[in-house]
Amino acid sequence: MKTPQPAVVLLSGGMDSVTALYHVAAERPVAAALSFDYGAKHNARELPEAAWHAKNLGIRHVVLPLQFMGEHFASALLKGGAPIPKGHYEEDSMRQTVVPFRNGIMLAIAAGFAESCNAGALVIAAHAGDHAVYPDCREPFMAAMADAIREGTYEKLEVLRPFITFDKAAIAARGAALKVPFEHTWSCYVGGPIHCGECGTCVERREAFLNARLPDPTLYAHVGPLPPKPSP
Amino acid sequence: MKTPQPAVVLLSGGMDSVTALYHVAAERPVAAALSFDYGAKHNARELPEAAWHAKNLGIRHVVLPLQFMGEHFASALLKGGAPIPKGHYEEDSMRQTVVPFRNGIMLAIAAGFAESCNAGALVIAAHAGDHAVYPDCREPFMAAMADAIREGTYEKLEVLRPFITFDKAAIAARGAALKVPFEHTWSCYVGGPIHCGECGTCVERREAFLNARLPDPTLYAHVGPLPPKPSP
Numbered sequence: 001m002k003t004p005q006p007a008v009v010l011l012s013g014g015m016d017s018v019t020a021l022y023h024v025a026a027e028r029p030v031a032a033a034l035s036f037d038y039g040a041k042h043n044a045r046e047l048p049e050a051a052w053h054a055k056n057l058g059i060r061h062v063v064l065p066l067q068f069m070g071e072h073f074a075s076a077l078l079k080g081g082a083p084i085p086k087g088h089y090e091e092d093s094m095r096q097t098v099v100p101f102r103n104g105i106m107l108a109i110a111a112g113f114a115e116s117c118n119a120g121a122l123v124i125a126a127h128a129g130d131h132a133v134y135p136d137c138r139e140p141f142m143a144a145m146a147d148a149i150r151e152g153t154y155e156k157l158e159v160l161r162p163f164i165t166f167d168k169a170a171i172a173a174r175g176a177a178l179k180v181p182f183e184h185t186w187s188c189y190v191g192g193p194i195h196c197g198e199c200g201t202c203v204e205r206r207e208a209f210l211n212a213r214l215p216d217p218t219l220y221a222h223v224g225p226l227p228p229k230p231s232p
Numbered sequence: 233m234k235t236p237q238p239a240v241v242l243l244s245g246g247m248d249s250v251t252a253l254y255h256v257a258a259e260r261p262v263a264a265a266l267s268f269d270y271g272a273k274h275n276a277r278e279l280p281e282a283a284w285h286a287k288n289l290g291i292r293h294v295v296l297p298l299q300f301m302g303e304h305f306a307s308a309l310l311k312g313g314a315p316i317p318k319g320h321y322e323e324d325s326m327r328q329t330v331v332p333f334r335n336g337i338m339l340a341i342a343a344g345f346a347e348s349c350n351a352g353a354l355v356i357a358a359h360a361g362d363h364a365v366y367p368d369c370r371e372p373f374m375a376a377m378a379d380a381i382r383e384g385t386y387e388k389l390e391v392l393r394p395f396i397t398f399d400k401a402a403i404a405a406r407g408a409a410l411k412v413p414f415e416h417t418w419s420c421y422v423g424g425p426i427h428c429g430e431c432g433t434c435v436e437r438r439e440a441f442l443n444a445r446l447p448d449p450t451l452y453a454h455v456g457p458l459p460p461k462p463s464p
Binding site for chain 2: 062064065066067068069072073074098099100101102103104105107108109111112113114115116135136138140141144145147148149150151152153154
């Protein structure tokens with residue numbers, strides 16, 4: 001059987017991309033795990049977790065700085081932006097945390113990086129539970145971006161979305177099967193010393209473990225009742 | 233008649249994007265002209281020209297630094313890379329000057345920037361003469377990337393390619409009609425004190441003025457006979 005071409009994996013340090021790294025490393029060579037320091041409030045929390053997993057798997061880890069986002073882009077997610085809203089990820093208020101076209105920018109840079117290190121594929125942990133408030137998380141965007149990357153690179157680089165049909169609970173289950181040490185993953189957008197338990201990403205993380213009937217190894221500052229999902 | 237939405241114009245400081253800036257400014261508001269400092273040998277020559285035109289037209293000019301390209305991407309175009317080859321732009325040797333997925337990266341960042349400043353369109357001076365050696369200059373890439381940007385942004389940002397059916401001589405002619413001061417544009421990839429006259433971009437610039445039967449205001453270090461276009 002032919003060995004598949006090496007892949008570059010987008011790795012934020014959250015539970016989805018960390019699970020994707022273990023998932024991909026189980027089936028093909030990984031040329032590098034690629035992270036971005038883009039001025040988000042939680043970068044200082046998630047990037048060390050990303051580095052931890054790359055080291056754990058013996059994979060090269062590269063962090064690219066994107067300072068211009070913090071300086072020129074408007075978002076509550078970025079340092080200097082408005083406070084992170086509490087509540088459910090599906091709330092309209094989460095729109096404040098959108099960094100305009102963030103996934104498009106990261107995929108484009110990753111494509112150039114992947115061509116520079118002769119990889120044949122790029123992996124992003126986009127999933128079916130990704131959200132109406134983030135247009136650049138949805139599959140119509142992902143499919144068009146994959147076309148653009150195939151057309152715009154010499155080696156017709158593929159963009160793989162192994163979790164595109166999964167919800168977040170299914171990713172948690174896949175991670176558990178791969179024995180991913182989830183205590184070394186970071187979700188909270190607030191970026192405090194421990195997970196806040198109340199922002200949209202914390203709520204979503206708590207729901208994922210709960211729905212997958214898995215123990216949640218996360219230390220949260222607040223573990224009140226989960227807010228209801230808003231009606232569409 | 234409704235005023236068209238403001239546009240962000242990608243502006244390198246070369247004759248194509250400078251002409252695009254005047255062309256667009258004649259028909260709609262321009263929210264900003266956007267340039268990138270990405271570690272190319274000729275950035276120090278072209279960026280001041282970009283700034284000159286933005287000032288000349290009273291348009292906000294923003295330069296975003298992309299240092300990671302110089303550090304992590306392989307290309308003769310970048311500082312620290314191999315020497316710029318001489319000869320025709322269509323030569324295989326020009327492939328050395330490809331910066332992997334450069335246009336994809338610049339369009340993606342420009343899309344996020346444009347959403348951050350409430351623009352409704354993005355303008356790139358891609359043209360029909362753009363080259364087989366650069367996959368991310370060709371229309372199949374541009375069309376797919378335009379889809380990705382429309383799908384991945386709230387405001388369904390449009391990517392306009394006003395020169396996509398033009399060759400470079402037609403752009404020169406359009407610029408002459410708009411009275412673009414071409415002496416304030418920079419093409420040469422070598423990035424010396426004056427245009428070298430021998431690299432692929434200089435050859436292409438010389439051909440454009442010649443084919444448009446326009447005076448060429450450029451001072452070249454070498455003005456020997458133009459090399460023949462290689463047979464396909």
